[in-house]
Amino acid sequence: MSLTLSLDFQYTTSIEKLWSAITDSSKLAKWVVNIHTGQAMENDFKPVVGHRFQFRTQPTEYWDGIVDGEVLIVDAPNRLSYTWASGGEKHTITWTLQDLRDGKVNLHLEQTGISNPQALNGAKYGWSNWCGELEKVLEQ
Numbered sequence: 001m002s003l004t005l006s007l008d009f010q011y012t013t014s015i016e017k018l019w020s021a022i023t024d025s026s027k028l029a030k031w032v033v034n035i036h037t038g039q040a041m042e043n044d045f046k047p048v049v050g051h052r053f054q055f056r057t058q059p060t061e062y063w064d065g066i067v068d069g070e071v072l073i074v075d076a077p078n079r080l081s082y083t084w085a086s087g088g089e090k091h092t093i094t095w096t097l098q099d100l101r102d103g104k105v106n107l108h109l110e111q112t113g114i115s116n117p118q119a120l121n122g123a124k125y126g127w128s129n130w131c132g133e134l135e136k137v138l139e140q
Contacts, residue, residue: 002113003116004112005120006108007109008106008108009109011134011138013105014105015078017138018077018107019080022134023076023080025044027137030136031136032130032133033130033133041067043055046071049074050070053069054067054068055069067085068085069082070082078096080095081095084111091113091114091123094112095109107131111123
């Protein structure tokens with residue numbers, strides 16, 4: 001069984017600023033944080049098709065603290081897709097940005113390949129928190 005997470009977030013910003021926030025390694029480190037500690041997850045992300053990257057944080061007794069990924073699609077500033085592998089799961093993350101005009105942008109997240117309802121709920125919780133942090137980055 002493969003489950004899909006689909007979430008939408010609206011931000012008051014420009015599509016270019018939002019694109020930068022989801023593709024720039026230093027900006028990603030400000031909002032993709034350790035859910036338990038709030039500390040930034042170091043990363044070497046680059047928006048280049050084929051680039052392999054990692055997000056790293058403190059390991060716990062349940063997780064090694066590493067997310068491995070590979071960039072699949074870069075269509076600036078509209079679409080970004082990459083693999084997201086951690087804890088024995090490998091998913092595909094796809095971000096779609098849509099300019100809603102009047103200074104608003106919709107950010108659509110689709111995460112495919114989720115193996116069970118518990119993982120789906122965990123992904124929903126994580127991305128919802130992170131996208132709240134993303135809003136703070138966009139206000140800077």
